[in-house]
Amino acid sequence: MSVILVVDDDTEIRDVIHVYLRNEGHAVLEAGDGVAALEALVQHQVDLIILDVMMPRMDGIKACMRIREQYSIPIIMLSAKEGDMDKIMGLTTGADDYITKPFNPMELIARVKAQLRRQKMLVARDGAHGQIAIRELVVDAAKHFVSIRGQQVMLTPLEFSILNKLASSPGQVFSADAIYESVWKERAGYSDNTVMVHIRNLREKLEINPRKPEYIKTVWGVGYKMDN
Missing domain, CATH: 1.10.10.10 (Winged helix-like DNA-binding domain superfamily/Winged helix DNA-binding domain)
Structure with missing residues (x-):
């Protein structure tokens, strides 16, 4: 079972993602902004982060940069922006994948599985x-x-x-x-x-x-x- 942190200020989106992840057998933590996400990482061991870009207090770009100062956890960014430069900005700050809103929950789940699989393969191969x-x-x-x-x-x-x-x-x-x-x-x-x-x-x-x-x-x- 993997522990996944979902960070989004929209409670409805968090609820939908939570249900789909839980149905896949994952444990889910939630945070409403980047500050709360950083606090959750101090308290819990997390295997993957789903991180929205547009949030109050601390947005996803700043949160991603802060996370990358200490953690190598896979990060999938969510954004309502579809432009190439927005995607490049997300990847440049340290995200491992990027998906635009609105998204198909099953596509997100597939991306989650892919990131978790790569992480396990990386650990096994590098060891x-x-x-x-x-x-x-x-x-x-x-x-x-x-x-x-x-x-x-x-x-x-x-x-x-x-x-x-x-x-x-x-x-x-x-x-x-x-x-x-x-x-x-x-x-x-x-x-x-x-x-x-x-x-x-x-x-x-x-x-x-x-x-x-x-x-x-x-x-x-x-x-x-x-x-x-």
Whole structure:
């Protein structure tokens, strides 16, 4: 049984999501804004967060950024905005998935299952590998730990999985589709910038100058590689 935190200021939406999650066998916690969500995380161990964007006191974007300072819990963001820039903003702040309102509850449940499945697969797969050191970058898959220049770096589960894939094969170039299919465990067949956004997030966290990366390099027209 997984514990899922649903954060939305609309009680009707929380109630609907709660019922569907409970019917799938999950335990559900609820919060009405970002402040309450952060308080819930201190009191409970949570496996996944469903986080609305537009909320009082602390909105979902700020809450996501605060959560990512301490936790690597999968986050699915909900938003009434459909634009690409809104999606990119959500992913840039650390969300693992993004779904627009109004949504089909069964689609949301499918996204929840996918995130939980990926998290379990990530833990199982990473637990079988040791530590990777590339210059000042250290990736410890067993401990789900990353440090750069002696400082620990907090990554989301998807960011960690992408970094671990690249670091495990330094010098090898992976296309965006190959990264997506390996990490998301789904066929690519998409036209958004999901992989690019996560690579950008990794560079912001790892590189001294993200515009001139020393570690995660772009091979134009091909994909990405870890420079050793």
